[in-house]
Amino acid sequence: MEEVPNEIVPLPRKFYEKPTLELAKALLGCLLVKETHQGIAAGYIVETEAYIGPGDKAAHSYNNRRTARTEIMFHRSGHAYTYLMHTHCLFNVVSGGEEKPEAILVRALEPRYGIDFMKTRRGIEELKNLTNGPGKLTKALGITMEDYGCSLTHPPLYLAKGFYPESISVGKRIGIENTGEARDYPWRFWITNNQFVSRHQKFEYVVNLKP
Template sequence: MFKPVSAQFFDAPTLELARSLLGQLLVHETPAGTVAGRIVETEAYMGAEDRAAHSFGNRRTKRTEIMFGKAGSVYTYQMHTHTLVNVVSGPVDTPRAILIRAVEPVEGIDLMAELRGKHLPIKQWTSGPGKLTKAMGITMDYYGHYFTERPLYIAEGDPVHAIVEGPRVGIANSQEAVHYPYRFWEQDNPFVSKFR
């Protein structure tokens, strides 16, 4: 039903890829059914020279190791109690990644409601990086997986034409990197995370 993108899709420069991910579909074929969300917000992390990146200064740890791998690999990490999911980008050994910040639910709505909590309005299910992984059943187990392969993959969607860019969220202590306009989102989409 959904068709994973080709490996070539991930060959673009990081900031370009962060924009072209908008409108594509994040798909997870779970044992309980398939859930899919249209990507509406991303954030690029530019590796060695970006103070907000986990790999700033080429920091290579157990956590960041996959960022040094091939573009299109899955980088998951834990923040508080949430799992966050990222697309590794850039050439091998250039540790860059793109955080998927928000998706708009398109498939498996009932399953998402169950995973996220039926009491919540749909606009709150996937409007943030920790929310969307919960709603889509994405766990740390996907660390090092590849985004062209089932059961977790990026599928072809429709390009977004009204793209807004601005500073990233939640990186207050990263000095000059606070101001880099590396966050991209679809204009007026109600599922984009709330910028506090």
């Protein structure tokens, strides 16, 4: 079993208490960790998308839609919102604060720990394709619907400090063509030139974060 390195410590609740667009950018470079009986699997977040309901037609919580699926989005920031799309489980970070149903989809990771677990779970060997998509990364890390609603401030599923990107790219979200004006919102963020970003790397602009 691969043990958790001492330097990996869950981020505190306060980290998540930012406006959603700010948090979507702050997540880039953070380490997403899943602990199982096998050990840990983890990767650096390299791509995110923000969904800001109830005014965002692309959000599951659009128009304050409160269902069994979206219930956790109305809770405090820093919980896991998982849902099924086709046969894939997708992972989101709840944001916005209580009664403000917002969330951030994690779209891609750069593998870091437990890579052998990831390869076995995905049934592939190529490192670049292990976690370069929202359905790929959940399968690689072992994130499932059982993680719905869990707090991200402690095991088994949590975020930890990673690295600070030099620059991030900003562009339109993916796969939401039938959402009116929402399809054009520049609410997708990724680490510029990172090889593990999923696809469609056309950007609106780049933010240089280097001092």
